[in-house]
Amino acid sequence: MAEKEKLRIDKYLWAIRIFKTRSLAADACNSGKVKSKGINVKPAKTVALGDQYEIKTEHKKWIIEVTSLLHNRMKYEDAIKHYVDLSPKETVDKTQSSAFVFNTGKRQSKQGRPTKKEKRKLDDLMTEW
Numbered sequence: 001m002a003e004k005e006k007l008r009i010d011k012y013l014w015a016i017r018i019f020k021t022r023s024l025a026a027d028a029c030n031s032g033k034v035k036s037k038g039i040n041v042k043p044a045k046t047v048a049l050g051d052q053y054e055i056k057t058e059h060k061k062w063i064i065e066v067t068s069l070l071h072n073r074m075k076y077e078d079a080i081k082h083y084v085d086l087s088p089k090e091t092v093d094k095t096q097s098s099a100f101v102f103n104t105g106k107r108q109s110k111q112g113r114p115t116k117k118e119k120r121k122l123d124d125l126m127t128e129w
Contacts, residue, residue: 007069009034009053010043015070016079018055018062028055052086063087 019025
């Protein structure tokens with residue numbers, strides 16, 4: 001496809017893999033999490049080369065500049081070539097470390113499900129009431 005064709009912002013954010021689905025990208029636009037020059041962007045806004053966008057996701061605040069248009073979703077290694085990440089370094093480090101801690105899927109030690117002994121104590125406590 002030629003780069004002069006129109007491309008919606010929700011489709012572009014999905015194609016460069018900032019959002020997992022296009023509907024999540026559209027919801028982010030509708031809820032004010034995608035801005036251009038401080039102004040909220042609607043999902044149908046067309047993307048142009050050189051545009052800068054501020055995007056708030058669950059784990060990171062992005063500031064990106066469009067370098068080329070991408071109409072279809074590609075591998076991450078190919079998708080990152082279509083934008084420049086201008087996010088401040090300190091913001092990236094804080095959010096990546098916290099996202100790593102909270103999204104590992106492992107419980108912290110000495111927390112979680114009670115042992116059999118602890119369960120018996122809880123049952124005895126509940127029957128006393």
